[in-house]
Amino acid sequence: LATAALTAAALTVLLTGCEGVQSALDPAGHQAGRIAGLWWLFLGVLTVIYLLVLAGLLIAAIRPRRRGRLHQGPAFAKEPPIERRLTRGLTAWAVGTGVIILTLTGLSYAVDRDVLGLTGRAELEIEVTAKQWWWQVKYNDPVPSRSFETANEIRLPVGVPVRVVLKSQDVIHSFWVPNLHGKTDLIPGRVNETTLTADREGRFRGQCAEFCGFQHANMALDVLAMPRDRFDAWRAAQLSSAPAPGDALQEQGRQVFLSSACVMCHTIHGTSAASRVGPDLTHVAGRLSLAAGTLPYNKGNLAGWIADPQRIKPGTRMPVTGLSPDQLQGVVAYLDSLK
Ligand code: CUA
Numbered sequence: 001l002a003t004a005a006l007t008a009a010a011l012t013v014l015l016t017g018c019e020g021v022q023s024a025l026d027p028a029g030h031q032a033g034r035i036a037g038l039w040w041l042f043l044g045v046l047t048v049i050y051l052l053v054l055a056g057l058l059i060a061a062i063r064p065r066r067r068g069r070l071h072q073g074p075a076f077a078k079e080p081p082i083e084r085r086l087t088r089g090l091t092a093w094a095v096g097t098g099v100i101i102l103t104l105t106g107l108s109y110a111v112d113r114d115v116l117g118l119t120g121r122a123e124l125e126i127e128v129t130a131k132q133w134w135w136q137v138k139y140n141d142p143v144p145s146r147s148f149e150t151a152n153e154i155r156l157p158v159g160v161p162v163r164v165v166l167k168s169q170d171v172i173h174s175f176w177v178p179n180l181h182g183k184t185d186l187i188p189g190r191v192n193e194t195t196l197t198a199d200r201e202g203r204f205r206g207q208c209a210e211f212c213g214f215q216h217a218n219m220a221l222d223v224l225a226m227p228r229d230r231f232d233a234w235r236a237a238q239l240s241s242a243p244a245p246g247d248a249l250q251e252q253g254r255q256v257f258l259s260s261a262c263v264m265c266h267t268i269h270g271t272s273a274a275s276r277v278g279p280d281l282t283h284v285a286g287r288l289s290l291a292a293g294t295l296p297y298n299k300g301n302l303a304g305w306i307a308d309p310q311r312i313k314p315g316t317r318m319p320v321t322g323l324s325p326d327q328l329q330g331v332v333a334y335l336d337s338l339k
Pocket of ligand 1: 208210
């Protein structure tokens with residue numbers, strides 16, 4: 001009874017963790033669905049086995065002992081019935097164990113083959129490059145003017161298979177959006193691929209799943225699955241250059257940005273800033289997070305981040321820029337206008 005209660009409690013704890021923006025057990029796509037299905041099957045089969053073993057142990061513990069009956073009669077003259085029963089039981093147990101393990105292995109292999117099968121008809125290709133500690137996201141199009149770049153978030157249309165090309169610039173990282181798919185490593189000097197197909201709208205959290213240095217934990221990304229028309233509108237907006245400053249403060253900020261260290265690392269299309277070291281900031285104000293999921297995007301967090309990135313994310317490649325309060329105010333106003 002105690003065992004059953006404990007198992008029930010453990011299951012309850014497990015189940016409460018199933019839903020959410022970063023859960024492999026709340027699948028929002030074909031691949032994640034197959035993985036979750038396999039997970040539940042394993043849990044079911046292994047729970048039954050666990051309970052059977054516990055029941056066997058319990059029976060063995062409370063049954064009156066029959067010591068001494070094993071070797072009654074002329075020693076080993078002929079196999080006593082109890083030994084024959086034991087042998088048969090053990091054989092059945094071993095065969096059963098083998099069949100179960102082989103079946104689960106086979107199913108696991110089949111699911112693996114299925115979810116890793118790359119769709120030849122992916123109509124959208126996204127190139128994700130992992131960098132310590134953020135995600136560069138490029139939407140590649142055969143027409144160069146229809147390609148663009150963003151950071152730390154992937155937007156995709158619901159129901160469309162998206163090929164994700166995975167690269168790393170420095171060390172090994174791992175791309176993991178549990179609601180959509182299993183993990184795929186990003187390895188320097190190598191190109192990996194995965195496919196995401198979201199079957200419902202939503203915001204899903206991805207996380208680097210391979211220890212990659214000091215700020216590994218703060219290397220997250222968002223995946224937004226949206227209807228086709230909203231995705232197309234977003235894509236069209238991303239393709240445009242940065243809007244012109246709307247007022248004097250933004251204009252002052254733009255000038256500070258373009259004459260300071262900011263341009264050593266960042267790109268803003270439509271200006272002279274064109275460096276590829278850090279995230280492309282052309283539409284930074286439309287993003288959900290700053291510093292790869294470290295902070296939600298808002299003006300205050302943006303100011304705090306620029307003022308002292310090393311305090312918020314120690315070790316980040318973003319240096320302390322040493323802007324004066326006035327300059328900072330202008331830069332924040334300008335960047336916050338880049339929707
Ligand atoms: Cu990148 Cu861990």
